[in-house]
Amino acid sequence: MSALETILVTVKRVVDYTIHIRVKSDNSGVETQNVKMSMNPFDEIAVEEAVRLKEKKHAQQVIAATIGPAACQETLRTALAMGADRGIHVVCDDPSLPALHIAKILQQLVAKEKPQLVIMGKQAIDSDNNQCGQMLAALLDWPQGTFASExxxxxxxxxxTREIDGGLETLRLSLPALVTTDLRLNTPRFASLPNIMQAKRxxxxxxxxxxxxxxxxxxxxxxKVEEPPARKAGVMVADVDxxxxxxxxxxxxIP
Amino acid sequence: MSDTLRALVVAEHASGVLKPSVSRVVTAAAQLASSVDVLVMGDSCAAVAKQAAALEGISRVLCAEKAWLKNPLAETSAHVVKGLAQGYAYILAPASTEGKNMVPRLAALLDSHAISDIIAIEGKDTFKRPIYAGNALATVQCHDPIKVLTVRTTAFAPAAESNTPADIASVDVTDIESAATFVKQALSESTRPELTSARVVISGGRGLQSSDNFKLLESLADKLGAAIGASRAAVDAGYAPNDWQVGQTGKIVAPELYMAVGISGAIQHLAGIKDAQVVVAINKDEEAPIFQFADYGLVGDLFEVLPQLVKKV
Incomplete structure (x- = not known):
């Protein structure tokens, strides 16, 4: 019998981290039309960790959840191709609800699916809030292990084990519990073609x-959303002197 | 601003010393509220409370002293702050890992949205904050009765010392059972300043070619009292530990001087150094994108440049 029956993992569709984003000319936001979109990198780490826990027989099933418009289903399919067993798509028009709303929606999913562990990315690389996991843990009255590296x-x-300023901290959490991922936790796998095909079913x-x-x-x-102040043009220097x-x-x- | 607006700053401390970030959060709080209290939590707060009381602009220092507050956990700290929250229009903490861990938990308990990483105050309820790793700045208006904020401390000056210390009062705290317990902390034993608060940062990239060569940065860092950072490429290649990583997926730094050595300047790296005052790039590839970003660029072989620099600074 594994310690965890169900793990819930959350994924967000964001502008790919390699893309140089553009602020819209009316300052209403950042251009996301015709831009490459991917799974939030910290969420990839979350999916990978959940799938590894299942592979090590610590868990029986991994459910991936996303919240947003129809296109978010692609992101969910990526999670399924990485090894999640099934997906839940909470459908709404807004691709980027505030963290407190997301946490309240996830609270309902937790009530329905009763996972013993929720794993989330520590932050989405678009809004950079770093809030959702902590908020969900509060609403559930669960312990939280944020910025996890192990x-x-x-x-x-x-x-x-958590990444904190200046080093590492280790906490012991009783289950059910919530974990948010930091970069060092693992290196996410690439979904293989057969797995991508299988994920479609x-x-x-x-x-x-x-x-x-x-x-x-x-x-x-x-x-308002605006460009940060541009740096003034620099100069090239001839040598060390x-x-x-x-x-x-x-x-x-320097002195 | 209105006399009725009160702010509570949640202090951070270690080994009996108030962290310097707290004084910068006090500066932000004083821009919002006419009365600023500082909350110190711990198992023994007297020394830290005294340091907090000496900050200019403080009305009171509140001490929550409990054995179970020895190591700050989000579960216990958020519980304590929630108990004190009524009557405050603002609750602020540094956007450190400790603040980022606790503050959203607190906000959810108060049914407030948290506003993370504010870099400027535009009005009583309006704040500027970086999104997309600083590649865009959002101005957001918060409608919650208690506004819960984390402050990017590099964006605010430290508060001055006051000649007349504020009063220190202890506060009652109800006990809480935490489902999280502290096991241990392993802080890196470096004599160098912390990356996120260092005055000078020297970072190495893949151009250094090995972890041994990263040692070349050390003598320069020693001379300048600098912290050492690394690009993601260097971390991925195994040349440097992950907690040295500067960039969108690593640490955001804001030193007076940032030196990028053998770093090409990927978008994700530049996102982490946007707030640096002066950026120096040393790279043998004159086409490297870092030169578009740097204030001073030097095209050259870093293995020749570094030893010369050490001699001359």
């Missing part, structure tokens, strides 16, 4: 957001 499972506990349940009837508090209003002179006398950043 997770080990014992009978009724998890031991989570794995079930995805679609749940319209309206059907969940959750009270969602008024989200923060984004008034020139560089040291500029740093000392012009920029005044």
């Amino acid at each position: 997770v080990s499972v014992s009978d009724k506990h998890l031991e989570v 794995k079930p995805i349940e679609q749940i319209p957001l309206e059907s969940l009837s959750i009270a969602l508090p008024k989200p923060p209003t984004t008034l 020139d560089l040291v002179d500029k740093l000392r006398n012009e920029a005044k950043v």
